[in-house]
Every structure is written in C-alpha cells, then in structure tokens.
Amino acid sequence: MTFHKEDQVLYLMAEHDLATLDTVGLKKDFRTGYDSGVYRITHKQWGEPPHYAQAYFDENKHLLLFSAMTDRGFEQLVEAFNAFGHDFPAEPYLRVNLTMVTTANEILKKKVVLNEYHDLFQEDPDPESEKVLKEINAFIALVLPDINAGRTPGIEAAIRKSGIDPENARNVMESVMGSLEGLPGPKGKSPRKSPGKSPVSGKQKKLTKQLPAQSGEGVRLLSGDDELLFDLHLYGMAGDIRREAPWEYLFEDEVFGVQVPGKDLVYFVSVMGFEGEHQALSFYKGYEGLAGFLEFRAEVGRLSLLGLPDDGMLQASTMTGGLMTIPHLMLSFTDRDDLEKEDLAAIKKSGARFRGKGQWPRIEEIVPGHVPVYPSKDSLTELFLVVQQVLVVLEKDRYDDQYLMREEDPDHTILVRVPTGKGPRFRWRDHYLVVDPKWGETSYAVRISPASSVALARLPEASQELQLDLFMLPATVREKGSRAYFPFVLMMVEKLNGLVVSMSVLSPQPDLESLYESVPQRVLEELIKSGHRPSRIEIRSDLLFDLLEEILEKAGCRVMWVDHMLQMDEAIMSMISHLS
Structure with a gap:
C-alpha cells in the first residue's frame, strides 16, 4: 500500500445518474472547468495533493463521476456535494491500489483507463505520485522476466535497483502472481490443475442438515486484482x-x-x-x-x-x-x-x-x-x-x-x-x-373482505362447474419508472362448454408475492358478479388450491383439486395464439 503521511493513496470512484447540475451554485466551494460537454469540479481544499478530490459531470450522458485518491478526500467531496441538496452515498464503487493499476497495465500490455474524462483536463503530474509509479514500473520490469520463465525472481535485488518501498514491492508481487494465475493459457484455455488422485477416499463425506452460519462482519469478497x-x-x-x-x-x-x-x-x-x-x-x-x-x-x-x-x-x-x-x-x-x-x-x-x-x-x-x-x-x-x-x-x-x-x-x-x-x-x-421438504415454504398474508365472503355465500347455487387457473402471458408490459413485467391472467371457464366466464389481468407489482395475495379477493369479486355460486370449482395448481380452498369452502363453494383441465388449456392456448 502507498501512503502520504497518514493517508493511503489509491483510486476511489463512484458513478451516479444525474439529469442536471447547477455548476454555478457550486463555485463557492469548487473550482470548475469545462471541455467537450464535460464539467470538471475540483474541491478548493481537498482537490490538492494527495487527495485530488474532483467530480466530473457529463451533460450529454447525464452522468456524475466522483474521483479522489484518498478516503478522506472522497468523503469530503461527497459531503460537499450533498450540502447542495443531493443525497449521494459516501462509499465509492471502485477502490483500487496504485500497484494494482500498474500491474494491470503490465499484464494487459495496455493502459487501464479508470477515468475516461481525465485526459480532457491534462495538468502537470504530481512529482511524488510520478516517482512512486516510476519505481513500481521499474520493479515490475526487473521481476517479470523471471516470473514468466518460471524462475524465482530476485526480489531483494529488484527492490534495491528500483528504489521501491518494500511494502509496495510486496503488494506488487501479490498482485502480479494472483493475476498470472487467473490469465488464460495457450490458445485461450485456462491451465488445469493436475487431478492427482481421485477425490474419492475412504473418509465419509460430511453430511449436514444445516449449513454453518456466515458472519458478514469484516468479510472482503473480492481481491484488489479481481476488483480492478x-x-x-x-x-x-x-x-x-x-x-x-x-x-x-x-x-x-x-x-x-x-x-x-x-x-x-x-x-x-x-x-x-x-x-x-x-x-x-x-x-x-x-x-x-x-x-x-x-x-x-x-x-x-x-x-x-x-x-x-x-x-x-x-x-x-x-x-x-x-x-x-x-x-x-x-x-x-x-x-x-x-x-x-x-x-x-x-x-x-x-x-x-x-x-x-x-x-x-x-x-x-x-x-x-x-x-x-x-x-x-x-x-x-x-x-x-x-x-x-x-x-x-x-x-x-x-x-x-x-x-x-x-x-x-x-x-x-x-x-x-x-x-x-x-x-x-x-x-x-x-x-x-x-434435502428438507419444507424448503421454500411461503406464508402469504391474504386479505379478503368479510363482506365479500358473506355476499357470495348468500347467492343461490347453480348447476355449474368451473375451472380456475392463473397463468402468465408471454407479453411484456412497461410502465414508466418501473421494471418491465409479464402480466398474469386469472381465468375461469365453464367445464361443460369451455366458455370463458371471467378473466382478470393482474400485475406482479410491486412483487409476485403481492399478486398471489390479491387472488382470493379477486376470485370472490368475480364470482359475486356472476350472480350465483358454482356447484364446483376445479383447481390444478397447488398454490391456488392452498390460497383458495378454505376461503371458498366457507363461502359455500366446493373446491376440488384435479390433475388436468382440458377446457382451460384450450382457452389458454387460444388466448396466447391470438397474442402471438
């Protein structure tokens, strides 16, 4: 890791969608520049070395990029922006050591660009940062030939010759070795470990009814190399x-x-x-x-x-x-x-x-x-x-x-x-x-109107058998401000002649669970509209049967689970074929 006094020097960035930005109002706390549709907004205090706290606003892409080279600089940059009525999170989306970027440049044989807007506003480089990067490049140039040849590199000699800080050298070695292990082998194929002996052994494979609990505290999911x-x-x-x-x-x-x-x-x-x-x-x-x-x-x-x-x-x-x-x-x-x-x-x-x-x-x-x-x-x-x-x-x-x-x-x-x-x-x-049979069991918070149940129970019973089903339409619906979804259809057909007697289109918004919870009340309402109670309702879905059986039985409707419903299938296929 590279430090400037008490601050670790690294790359920190975060991107946010932003329709417009009042750059005039920001001039109290920031210095601004403009080039090719992009504003550079530099914090007057924290924009200096080693923090380099800057933001870039692309007015064509409606994108705001926060960039800094110390944790304190990044936090102060975001805090200063939020003082103007914004609510951006203080956590960066990207946090990468300088050594990681240098290593990536060497391995990929090309410059890794983290900030596409940087070159629009070229300035004289910071001598101290340039010195550190020069030392890292010199160190990598000394050790990489040995690594590529399969030899143990002379690390101590490379440290002396390059003048690199030993801690930076250690981080570079970890990054280089980890990166080489993950690179594709010849002709794009990843090297495979020797299988050695078969994983089968005389030892009993571990059996458990519950996995060990995981603690999220202090867990780091990705290495710096994988982040980069x-x-x-x-x-x-x-x-x-x-x-x-x-x-x-x-x-x-x-x-x-x-x-x-x-x-x-x-x-x-x-x-x-x-x-x-x-x-x-x-x-x-x-x-x-x-x-x-x-x-x-x-x-x-x-x-x-x-x-x-x-x-x-x-x-x-x-x-x-x-x-x-x-x-x-x-x-x-x-x-x-x-x-x-x-x-x-x-x-x-x-x-x-x-x-x-x-x-x-x-x-x-x-x-x-x-x-x-x-x-x-x-x-x-x-x-x-x-x-x-x-x-x-x-x-x-x-x-x-x-x-x-x-x-x-x-x-x-x-x-x-x-x-x-x-x-x-x-x-x-x-x-x-x-395997536990109870895996995935879900309890639904079904809410029905007691008045609807009573109203259905008071209707006369007719000699009518219905088939009831819920299915998803293979057509997408897009509503402004929400994710596109598939509409669901709650359908009832007469078993005798296949006529559709009721059809309701339901939306899985805000989620599918809410849709399921709305089904019982919708079924009661549709049955009340018909003016009578059917003599029997057939259902083939375990989900619908569990949601509806008790509610409909209390309202005086006999419910039966069946294997298949041919009349319902014909109605569904007819509807989908028309949509297609």
Whole structure:
C-alpha cells in the first residue's frame, strides 16, 4: 500500500445518474472547468495533493463521476456535494491500489483507463505520485522476466535497483502472481490443475442438515486484482465454462450449491443443454429458488406421465409462469445478434474475445414475474464468487462421477461448497446437505373482505362447474419508472362448454408475492358478479388450491383439486395464439 503521511493513496470512484447540475451554485466551494460537454469540479481544499478530490459531470450522458485518491478526500467531496441538496452515498464503487493499476497495465500490455474524462483536463503530474509509479514500473520490469520463465525472481535485488518501498514491492508481487494465475493459457484455455488422485477416499463425506452460519462482519469478497479486472475475470470464467461444456456430462437435475461468503444465501446450480437445446447454467437463489425449480421439474415430469400431447404440456409453463416466477441468475451462450446492448457493452468493457455462433455469453437476472435484465453489481459480485466454485466443482466431477452425491443416499442430499475465513482468499469445504421438504415454504398474508365472503355465500347455487387457473402471458408490459413485467391472467371457464366466464389481468407489482395475495379477493369479486355460486370449482395448481380452498369452502363453494383441465388449456392456448 502507498501512503502520504497518514493517508493511503489509491483510486476511489463512484458513478451516479444525474439529469442536471447547477455548476454555478457550486463555485463557492469548487473550482470548475469545462471541455467537450464535460464539467470538471475540483474541491478548493481537498482537490490538492494527495487527495485530488474532483467530480466530473457529463451533460450529454447525464452522468456524475466522483474521483479522489484518498478516503478522506472522497468523503469530503461527497459531503460537499450533498450540502447542495443531493443525497449521494459516501462509499465509492471502485477502490483500487496504485500497484494494482500498474500491474494491470503490465499484464494487459495496455493502459487501464479508470477515468475516461481525465485526459480532457491534462495538468502537470504530481512529482511524488510520478516517482512512486516510476519505481513500481521499474520493479515490475526487473521481476517479470523471471516470473514468466518460471524462475524465482530476485526480489531483494529488484527492490534495491528500483528504489521501491518494500511494502509496495510486496503488494506488487501479490498482485502480479494472483493475476498470472487467473490469465488464460495457450490458445485461450485456462491451465488445469493436475487431478492427482481421485477425490474419492475412504473418509465419509460430511453430511449436514444445516449449513454453518456466515458472519458478514469484516468479510472482503473480492481481491484488489479481481476488483480492478472484474469484467475481464468474469467473462474469462464464462469462456472457461463454455469450453468445459458441462452439459455434455451433467443432467439438469444434478444440482449443487455454492454459499455466498458472508451470507447465509446459497445459489443452487443447474446445468441445461444435455439434449443439445439451450446451453446454459441457472443459479437458483436460495431455498426459495431451489424449491421453485424442483416443483417445476416435478410438474413437467407429472404431466409427461399423463400422456398429454405437446400442446397439453403448455400448462407446465403457464400454470404459474414457469421459470420466470423463480428467482435466479442465468449464464447462457448464444449468438452475438441475440445479445442485449448491456451484454455487448459489458463484454466490450471486459476486453474478452468471443467468436462464432453459440459462443457469446449472456448474463441475466430473473426477478419473479419480471422481464430478465442485466444483473446489478451486487448480483454480479455474487455470481463471480459462485462461478469460481462452479469451475472447481466441474473439474472434480470430471474425475469423480460420484462427487455430487453421497453413495448411500444419492437422492436426498445436495453438495454445497461452503466458504470459511474473511476473504478475499476463502477456504472452501464440501458439505452434503440433507434435502428438507419444507424448503421454500411461503406464508402469504391474504386479505379478503368479510363482506365479500358473506355476499357470495348468500347467492343461490347453480348447476355449474368451473375451472380456475392463473397463468402468465408471454407479453411484456412497461410502465414508466418501473421494471418491465409479464402480466398474469386469472381465468375461469365453464367445464361443460369451455366458455370463458371471467378473466382478470393482474400485475406482479410491486412483487409476485403481492399478486398471489390479491387472488382470493379477486376470485370472490368475480364470482359475486356472476350472480350465483358454482356447484364446483376445479383447481390444478397447488398454490391456488392452498390460497383458495378454505376461503371458498366457507363461502359455500366446493373446491376440488384435479390433475388436468382440458377446457382451460384450450382457452389458454387460444388466448396466447391470438397474442402471438
């Protein structure tokens, strides 16, 4: 680490969307400059060395960038801005040591640009910072040839010759060695560790009903090198998975888990594409995500046993929205033309190279009921850590086909990789977690009007059998200021003739749980509109049956769970075909 008296010198940055900025009002506390549509706003006190507290406002991109080279400088810069009525967080999004940037320049053979606006306002460099960087460059030039040749570098001699501070030299060595370990090998392939002996041993694999609790206090998720080269490393690992092609030897239901350091959250990983279709990895979020996936798989399996035609299988995905109602991240591989602009921008930023059909990685976050989007930074960080362990699991599984299961109980345990330590170099252990049938159980806060229940109970009963279902429409709705979502339809049809007697469109806003909680009241209202009580209501969804059975029975409506509803399927398919 590099220090100037009591202040550590490093790069700190944060970006924020900002429509407009009153640069005139800021002149009391800041010096301002302007070039090519960009304002540079320098703190009058903290803009001097070593703090360099400055902000840049791009009036074309409507973007505000905070930049400083000390923690105190960054905090004072944000505080000064907030005094003008803003509410920006005091934490930087990027925090990188000087040595990390120098190392990245050397490894990538190109200049790493952290602040794209810096060159618009060139000034004479700070002599002290220039001296430190010159020493670091000289030190790297002395040790890197030995490292590349596989020899132990003469570190002490390099320190004397370059004049570098020994502490800075130690940090440079850690950064260089860590970066070299993560770089692709010849022809783009990452070097693989020797498998040595098979992971199978006489020692009993550890079985547990509960994973160790994780403490988030003091945990550092990423190394400085991973923070600096985050996108390059993430997409590099995506390329490793594509070359590994785990869908050639793993089935979709061979699920394993990775626990996020510092959290009790586990991502459960499923590999898709064994039969040559959509090649992807899904990362189901928590026990809720795993339970949703297992229920979906069970429903598909149950329907296949009924001998339904292909069209009849539609209900597996429409009954509750299928995979779009399960919280998860997805890494898939597709053609370049199929990527969204966010994916292309991230790949370009990373510097990673992909060529050919089906080779381009796409990363998506699925929030239940909503249109998939490029993940947030927090989700990407979690994905980064999980994918690191996915590569470990895939390598072990290739040499031990029993690795993902315990031999004596293969169907009721799941392998979970569990971290220990404060990071960023975590130690990982294998735990075989006993499957709990209660995973993913959700309690819904259903609110109905007692008056509606009484009103329905007072209606005369008719000789009418209804089928009731809730399904997701394959069409997106975009409302200003909110994430695009898939609308859901609550439909009732007559079993005798297939006529649609009621149809309500529901929104998963603010979340899908709220939509589910609104269903019972909406059903009561729709039945009251009909002017009578049906003699029977058929439901095939466990979710709807649990939500409605007690409420409808109290209102005098008999509810029956059934395997399938052909009239409902015809109504759903007719509606979706018209939309298509």
